[in-house]
Amino acid sequence: MAQATVSAFERSRRRLYVPFLVPAVLLYLVFVIGPTVAAVWISFHRWDGVTEMQWNGLGNYTALLDDPTFRTALINTLLILVVAGVAIFVISFVLTMIVREMRWRSFVRSVLFFPHVVSAIVLSIIWGFLFQHNGVVNTILDRLFGAEPIAWLNADNLFTMILIGTVWLSTGLYVTIIMAGVDRIPPYFYDEALLAGANAVQRLRHVTLPLSWDVISVAAIFWTISSLKIFEFIYAFGGTTNDLPPPAVWNSALFVYGESFGGRSPSYLFGYASASAVLMLALFAVLIVILRRVLRRESLEY
Template sequence: MNTQLTAPESTVSTARPRTQRGPRPAAGNALLRARRRALLPFAGPAILLYIAFVFGPTLYSVWISFHETSGYGDSKWVGVRNYTRLLSDDSYRKALFNTLELLVIGGGCTFVLSFALTMVLREMRGRLLARNVLFFPNIVNAMVFGVLAGFLFNPDGLVNTLLHNLFGVTDPPKWLSAENTFPMILATIIWTATGYYTTIIMAGVDQIPAYFYEECALSGANAWQRLRYVTIPLTWEVLTVCALLWTISSVKIFELVLVFGGNNSGLPPTNTWPVSMYSYAEAFGGLGSVPRYGMASASALTSLLLVALIVVVLRRAMDRRDSVQY
């Protein structure tokens, strides 16, 4: 009798056992709570200082802008009359135009020169030394430029002497006259700011990997194509930051104008004033015998709104590009 033995069939389950998720570790929650508790001791003093010295005075300036006051005695509520006076004041309109000229023309020239210097210095030996030399004018006090301008461009100064001895110029330009003061200020601002923004843009360009440019060389791309399709897209965020910094700083230009055009008897000529100089003159009696803090506050707040508007427009215009990751 033949008996066939068969092994019992066994079922093998290949499914992985389910793991039940337990509660989140208590260590993570404790660390999060500790960070939240540390926020107020660390950030609290800075917030209080900001409220006391920035936010509070700004609100008080808004209140003063609706009053007519000289800083002492009683103040008179005038509503929006200070703002309407600004629009009808020729000195303010000229100051606003000068501010926009510094912003647009000065910024355009500065960024063109900064980008050109970046492209030239990128492959240059000793570029770190060149970057430091370009950055040096930005750390010099504006008083130095005022003294230097008087030494170089006065009627008997170094520039006119060289023009007379080397080129025979007998009637040199009056560099520091009232009609030439603002172009001199604009040229000085461009000169000092170019090194600053060249340093920032060069730092961004240095982060671009070299293989992008090697691929461009293999593809036969020229210099303009490398700039358009590699350098600008990969440094777009850096350029956005530079544009915002320039917008904010150009509206605050003050001491250079005061040093260049001012003298011992008073303020610079009104055709050289930016909005900041107009606010200063209104606050300290530069346009009359009595200070007008209401007009000064209205002028300062108008420039603040101008900066805020331009910054918002720049952010919207320059954030349309998708950020490039590499």
């Protein structure tokens, strides 16, 4: 729009943007951009949080790559992203397809959403009760099949249980998002597909997926970001009041905590912890850019 044609009303409306925008920008600068920049700066130092920082160049980063605990945390983070992510989306689609044709679907939807509403800490405590040695699950298995107790929570199985727990916690949210996308698809596409003899999988592939693609790609990005931030479920499920979970189940968020404030006798390695956080931020930024390119499609109008 040419400058000359801007009305007085339009001009004053534009001026009004500034007071609305400034507080948000300031808050964002102080609480998000600032700390991120500080973390990058701290990551080049050795720092116990109190005394002078000592310049360490890329020392923290090279040490991270040699640290088996960090490599485990990195692998665990990627496992959560990929394995739990695939499971969440597959289950979400299956549930969407089933619930779409159910009678009390808004009620079912609420039930599915429920785990996402309840605090992850509470759920992790419940999971502890369910799966510990003489917990509910082993008791039921014993009553029904006379099975020996299964060590769900021992060192070998703990991470698998965390993956399952993460899927269970998160699926409700993605079912809800995907279902909202699917609900917008006019029913006559499905009627048409049915008349053409399409089965459920074909309907998914030729109707549901293409017509809800924008919603799915947003959900995928959303999952990528939130998977990096998963913390409290692992912390509370794997650890105790004063103790961190075993390092074998740490993800990158727990690694940051474990190397800074976490545990009975914290490590206070703030430079090292910041370096790991920065490295993960960089890795996930790249992942998200790639993901956005891969998921990009012409958006369909209907």
